[in-house]
Amino acid sequence: MNAPSVPRVAVVGAGIAGLAAARAVREARPDVEVVVLDAADRVGGKLRLAEVGGVTLDVGAESMLNRRPEAVALARSAGLADRIVHPATIAATVWSRGALHRLPRSLLGVPAGPRVVADAAVLSRAGRARALLDTVLPPYRPEEDVSIGDLVERRCGAEVVDRLVEPLLGGVYAGHAREISAGAAAPQLVAKLREHGRLLRAASAAVSPPDDSTPVFAGLAGGVGQLPAAVARNLDVRTGTTVRALERIEGGRWRLVTGPVPAPEVVEADAVVVAVPAAPSARLLRDVAPAASTDLDAIEYASMAVVTTAFRRTDFPGVAGSGFLVPPVDGRRIKASTFAFRKWGWVDAASEELVLVRTSIGRHREEAALQVPDEELVAASVADLGAAVGLRAAPVDHHVQRWGGGLPQYAVGHPDRVRRIRASVAEVPGLAVCGAAYDGLGIPACIASGQRAAREVLDRLPTTTPSPAHERMDP
Ligand SMILES: Cc1cc2nc3c(=O)[nH]c(=O)nc-3n(C[C@H](O)[C@H](O)[C@H](O)COP(=O)(O)OP(=O)(O)OC[C@H]3O[C@@H](n4cnc5c(N)ncnc54)[C@H](O)[C@@H]3O)c2cc1C
Incomplete structure (x- = not known):
């Protein structure tokens, strides 16, 4: 008879979402073995440092939203409190029509109220007048998801989209305003619009009050690229390990196939967190959660x-x-x-x-x-x-x-797509997904999704299981 051994959770992907998931599992259940597998030769995914002119700094993500707690809290718990x-x-500007203009107070480029529009030098006089029509047009309360560009154009005109929303969205998503889902990119704005019926008023209600002294962003002295390695400390992370297949085996356990095709290796686990971008997630879930896989395949990057x-x-x-x-x-x-x-x-x-x-x-x-x-x-x-x-x-x-x-790219309909993916994954015991593809691509949102995935797999993790093996498999 096999001696009972510790349960094991495998996390696929050592970006910030996967690392946050792995750490959350370890913290909640120190008795559980956690192994993190990443294809790259380093941890961190989109968080990365490089040296330029003798200075080491971020060449991926470089700042973390401070008005959500997850990123700064993780940095603190990873021992980086003194670097926050x-x-x-x-204070950013918009380089528009050959001149730099102050970026008006806005939510994703939507001016925070009629007064802000009146002062927005980045808009032409006609553009400002059109934007202010929002205050007199019949109220609009969108029922279905719509692109943020179409929403803003309908209320405030094309110039606000072209000169303010597009540059903001370009920065956050590298996307196009008339394709990105308002419900996914600006849920607070949509919620306020449903309340007020007027967009400028909704933006004003959704942004933080001007006297809120909490800094909007935080960073780490030395770069946020230090966060992944700090979180990964004391975790079993195997870099250079691409997970090629995910299979359910007897006893509701999992087999992850890694290694080169001619000499595959397997890692067995009781639960799996898939924390990789949509395309590799779709490949890994094809047989185990086909409906989720189809929806993941449709998410563009x-x-x-x-x-x-x-x-x-x-x-x-x-x-x-x-x-x-x-x-x-x-x-x-x-x-x-x-x-x-x-x-x-x-x-x-x-x-x-x-x-x-x-x-x-x-x-x-x-x-x-x-x-x-x-x-x-x-x-x-x-x-x-x-x-x-x-x-x-x-x-x-x-x-x-x-x-x-x-x-x-959170295309129109993204919130529903994510609901479908989560429902399909939830039907498979011991499986969870997390990362930028789902509920927000900022660092705190990715951390939150990793922590949620950890809770989901822990809820159904056995207390003891037969001994897992890290074996070689015949091709
Ligand atoms: C240039 C840039 C700037 C950004 N700036 C900011 C910013 O300032 N602030 C902010 O909050 N957000 C920013 N973001 C967004 C944010 O950095 C990312 O959305 C977030 O880091 C994604 O984390 P993740 O863990 O979901 O995925 P990733 O970081 O993509 O990690 C996924 C990991 O999975 C691994 N992987 C993939 N396939 C496999 C496989 N089959 N087997 C094993 N491993 C696999 C990859 O190697 C990777 O390490 C920026 C993004 C970019 C690209």
């Missing part, structure tokens, strides 16, 4: 590149704020730029001679813009940056980080 910092400035450049401090013109966003309608190559040295005190202090700036390029279905050598992306980035801020010098160092399939 807040941006020196978050945008590719993008982050170009980080280091300039001599003396060459860089005086700039205000944390950076600027770019409306795609203006036909520029870059979609946003972050003055990392202005936004983060630790980046500024990291080099006496150099300032670090990042730009991002690439939107959903515009992969062709990225299919060029790194040098061309750097040249495009420097040219646009130069035109925006009056920079004439060349960078002394650069780094290009490509994020192929980096950001999921």
